[in-house]
Amino acid sequence: MINQYLEDYYNAVYDTNRNEAFRVIDEALAKGVQPEEVVFKIIVPAIDKMINALTTDLDATISQHFIASQVAEEITEKMLARFKIKPGMEGxxxxxxxxxxxxxxxxxxxxxxxxxxxxxxxxxxxxxxxxxxxxxxxxxxxxxxxxxxxxxxxxxxxxxxxxxxxxxxxxxxxxxxxxxxxxxxxxxxxxxxxxxxxxxxxxxxxxxxxxxxxxxxxxxxxxxx
Amino acid sequence: MKHGLELLEPMFQGKLPERVPVILNLFEQGANELNLSIEEYYSDVDHIVEGQVRMAEKFGHDNLWATFYAAIDAETLGSKKTIFSDDGPPNVGQLIIRQYADVDELTIPGNINDSPFFSKQTELVKKLKKKAAGRLPVCAYVVASFSLPVLLMGIDRWLTLLLTGSSVIREALLAKCSEFVIKKIMALREAGADMIAYANPIASATFIKAHQFDKLAAKWISSDFKGAGSRNLVYFGGGGKIEPFLERIIDSSDAGAYYLNPFDDIVSAKVKVGPRGLVTGAINDIKLMSWSSGQIRAEVKQIMDKGKPNGGFLFGTQMMPYKISDKNIHIMVKAAHEYGRY
The missing domain is CATH 3.40.50.280 (Cobalamin-binding domain)
Structure with missing residues (x-):
């Protein structure tokens, strides 16, 4: 199930569709996906996937970068407030x-x-x-x-x-x-x-x-x- | 050797010129010629006239620029502060749209020439036109309606409104921007500008996808071109790639020429444009700062090899950095004259 949310979320941000990206995450949460899973199994993998895609897609645009970044930041911030244990930071x-x-x-x-x-x-x-x-x-x-x-x-x-x-x-x-x-x-x-x-x-x-x-x-x- | 308008005029009739014209985008460099700071240089129309004429004599390129700096549009529309630099173009220092409610307050002057920030632009066109005496084309510059909000609200706010915000506010803002752009083009043309660069970076393939161009940008390019007429307008990516969108741009604009980015495919662009307009291929002028003489000549040659066949081609630069050495500019122009000969 979570892989489908990852796929749907990724497609939404790649298409610069902010509203659809938020809808996917809201649906995931409503279906019982935990905030930790949203960050570590959807948001972070989606960015990794986008890094790979944008490295090979020479036609990637600044709009895609902008929306992907802003949506990911906003959702992560909301999810972090709901984490059961505060996660370690990368740096x-x-x-x-x-x-x-x-x-x-x-x-x-x-x-x-x-x-x-x-x-x-x-x-x-x-x-x-x-x-x-x-x-x-x-x-x-x-x-x-x-x-x-x-x-x-x-x-x-x-x-x-x-x-x-x-x-x-x-x-x-x-x-x-x-x-x-x-x-x-x-x-x-x-x-x-x-x-x-x-x-x-x-x-x-x-x-x-x-x-x-x-x-x-x-x-x-x-x-x- | 023929020069300037002597080269361009036959091209607009579909004929081969003696050689490929060389368009240099030299702006703040004029301050250096006159030993002035950039702020002093832009404080007086006569400084720009003198700077442009001296640079054309020095480098032997085929155009003059009758333009100040992009931030002057923001000044014309109410911005009270411009930040000048010692070694680069001035920046907008006060964004006049800080919140969406400010869009309602944005007022386009009824008569654009009433604005002192604009009237000095037409004065510059007239004075340079007189100096050029029909030898060199006098080029002016406008920022397209779709990209103008960057100067009024900043790029991140504009992208946020464009991609995720209210379509009602977005359309209201763009309608005002288009009204301004149309008035500006018509006034510059009336003042005598031979060519007007229409810069639209936000509608380029660097910023948006093709479907976003169709949905968001095409309408406003059409609005600007229909309102002002397409005569002597040159569609310029303003730092963004336009070749992937050329068919769409041609459908929306019907410009007389299309000015590419250094990363655009020149051969493909010439095929797409065909007999419908001229194509300008641009050298990577950031690399021009550090390239050796051999590298500059090789780069000019490969651009000419791609663009020159069958005519309809100009050689150009992007927004040349202030610190490119005179030596490298001379090497580039000399190579362009040599490899651009028909």
């Missing part, structure tokens, strides 16, 4: 846009997907200075800083990811806090993330979850060594 992530960049769609998609996958995420907003990125990451205990840029000059400028990396190194944090970037300029040049000193880049909001999970693994290995 802590700070996310924002660099100084001079006022385009928040990318980070909103990424934050939604991460929260649906039980990451602790602090969205620190738009137009964030490099110092604030690092200060907030330290105070939040983040293992990953995500910086989303819509514009080439904010992606590659001196007050963007480059300076964040420099400050991480100055404070001896480069092994404890990894830097991931994403946004339009990186889609036009997939090597650009290396130029700005990032540890990784995510091609879109949905696959960012996978990339960040891999970075968390690196942090665990490097801090253990």
């Amino acid at each position: 802590r992530v700070i996310i924002g846009t660099p100084l001079g960049d006022f385009h928040g769609l990318g980070k909103k998609i990424v934050a939604g997907c991460l929260r649906a996958n039980l990451f602790m995420v602090e969205d620190i907003g738009l137009n964030i200075s490099p110092e604030v990125f690092v200060d907030k990451a330290e105070s939040f205990g983040a293992q990953v800083i995500g910086i989303s840029s819509m514009m080439i000059h904010t992606a590659t400028g001196e007050n963007g990811p480059k300076m964040v990396k420099k400050i991480l190194i100055q404070r001896g944090l480069e092994n404890k806090i990894k830097l991931v970037v994403g946004g339009a300029p990186y889609r036009f040049d997939s090597d650009l993330y290396k130029e700005v000193g990032a540890d990784a880049y995510a091609d879109n909001g949905i696959t960012a979850t996978k990339v960040i999970r891999e970075l968390l693994g690196e942090v665990k290995n490097e801090t253990r060594a």
Whole structure:
């Protein structure tokens, strides 16, 4: 039964049909599916399935990413409040846009997907200075800083990811806090993330979850060594 | 060597030009030419005129841009703040639609030229037209009604309303946006713009699926084009891919030319457009920042190899980053002149 709900929910979000996605989850709950099962057997597998689909579907759209992320985040938040035992979280992530960049769609998609996958995420907003990125990451205990840029000059400028990396190194944090970037300029040049000193880049909001999970693994290995 | 309008005019009659025209989307770079900050540059129409003319002389491309920045539409419609950058385009600093009730308050000026933010755009067209003296086409820029809400309410709010919100509010907002776009196109055309880029990123295949284009976007493209007339309009994806939707776009717009994204399939686009319009293929100008001379020439050649056969083709760029070196622009233009010759 639950596999059918997974299939129906997945098809709804893939088709950007928010109302149908919520209807499927409501029906599942009414039929006795537990909130924990909704998250771990429907929402999280649906995102994993979408990562695979969007990796091979070159025609996937930003609308699909946006709706999939927002619906998953909203349902997960509601379900978490009904969990019998609070689940362990995957890791802590700070996310924002660099100084001079006022385009928040990318980070909103990424934050939604991460929260649906039980990451602790602090969205620190738009137009964030490099110092604030690092200060907030330290105070939040983040293992990953995500910086989303819509514009080439904010992606590659001196007050963007480059300076964040420099400050991480100055404070001896480069092994404890990894830097991931994403946004339009990186889609036009997939090597650009290396130029700005990032540890990784995510091609879109949905696959960012996978990339960040891999970075968390690196942090665990490097801090253990 | 023929140049600018001498190349374009025969193309609109279905004839082969001497070479493929080269369209460079150089905007803020004019500030650098005049040794001004970007904010100073945009504060005076004469700065833009001078910057455009100097860049055309320097690089030898085939167009002039009579445009400020996209955020000026928001200013025209009531936004009180624009945020200027040292090395990139200005951003909207105050979104005028913060909640859906604000859609009711949105007012389109009866006479668009009464707005000082708009009248300086027509002044710019007129002054550049005079400077161009019939040699180079003066290009203007409008944001399509379907994409204009991004500048008024932000992209996430617009996508939320578009995909999950009230259709009544959405249609009311788009009707106002279309009224604005139609007035803007007509006024720019009347001022003398030779070509007007109609940028519609949200209706591109990067943002929406084909069925959403049919259900949500097509009607508003038709509204804009029917209201303003399709003469001298160039349909531009504005950073999104349009080739997958070209038949649909042609049905809705009947534009004179279609301006592709670097990731669009040029060969397929030329087949789809056929004799119904011109096609502009765009180079990936983010990569242009770091490519070697050999890589630039190879990229220009492969674009020309795909687009040049049988004519009807222009070579273009996306929204060129401010920091692309002059050297790389020169290499690209020289290669485009060489490989674009018929």
